[in-house]
């Protein structure tokens with residue numbers, strides 16, 4: 172499928188608002204679209220709007236996706252205001268979901284934002300979707316919500332190395348994001364009637380889990396399955412009664428229900444985000460005895476990522492660290508996490524050509 176990305180024009184405005192309405196309809200914890208179309212409508216007239224980063228995705232001449240950016244700030248403890256980018260809503264038409272449209276919009280807009288010289292992108296979103304583009308929990312940079320909260324759903328990405336060094340504080344987005352329910356109801360009247368969705372109750376999932384976990388989900392206010400998108404797999408694992416086996420079971424049920432699955436903490440996506448690898452393209456080379464090798468391409472560079480899924484194997488990372496400290500000419504370790512190491516791809520990287528068969 173060919174996905175074209177271009178800037179939104181005034182001729183797209185209503186088409187995009189209808190698209191956002193479709194994309195968000197019954198998608199989270201709300202049986203309608205919860206004002207996301209109104210938000211786009213208002214954002215375009217806000218001083219924080221960034222027109223250069225307002226993109227639509229087209230397939231065969233039809234607009235099937237949209238992303239919009241705005242300016243936001245980090246208020247540092249010494250009262251400095253640091254300008255950053257925020258984005259959202261990101262909308263993909265339901266008929267085109269899981270076909271790479273959202274990814275194409277993300278990759279394109281991040282690359283343009285970096286080219287335009289912006290410092291960083293910070294936003295609230297689905298915490299198990301965006302790490303695949305290189306986003307990390309904002310609190311890893313010391314950045315928290317306006318009232319000091321911290322969740323995996325508040326994410327950040329530097330647009331150049333060290334962009335967030337020494338920048339901590341409270342993240343403040345444009346107040347246009349606080350949509351007034353009355354204004355929303357009024358705006359909704361401009362669109363053709365659409366029946367609110369019956370959201371699938373979480374019991375479909377929790378009835379298959381231990382009673383203790385069922386209670387935990389209720390304590391966290393989860394009424395509908397779609398609400399789980401707000402939490403990362405890592406956060407779910409911290410909930411009372413949860414463990415990795417149950418997370419795998421939940422993922423199995425979510426897949427059956429056609430819902431997005433949760434990332435386990437050892438996921439290669441999270442390792443790459445942790446290593447600061449931006450919008451990687453990955454392919455699995457092999458998985459053997461809980462150790463997986465991935466070929467990774469990011470911003471014109473090629474790497475190999477080795478992921479150790481079992482904790483006992485993850486200790487092997489210490490051996491790599493030791494070797495690199497001894498300065499024995501082994502493969503250079505480009506980075507490591509608790510579960511993975513990042514190496515250059517010797518097959519394709521001219522810098523490390525030693526030992527290639529073709530050199531003999």
Ligand SMILES: CC(C)(COP(=O)(O)OP(=O)(O)OC[C@H]1O[C@@H](n2cnc3c(N)ncnc32)[C@H](O)[C@@H]1OP(=O)(O)O)[C@@H](O)C(=O)NCCC(=O)NCCS
Nearest residue numbers: 194261262263268269270271272273274296297299300431
């Ligand atoms: C979320 C959304 C933008 C993703 O766009 P998309 O074009 O469907 O996504 P892509 O094709 O690029 O990526 C698909 C992958 O992302 C995963 N994914 C999609 N939504 C996800 C979510 N909420 N949480 C975790 N993973 C998610 C899919 O499971 C799929 O994984 P796979 O590659 O392992 O199969 C789109 O589904 C959408 O418009 N949703 C409704 C509106 C919304 O929630 N917007 C985002 C608000 S933060």
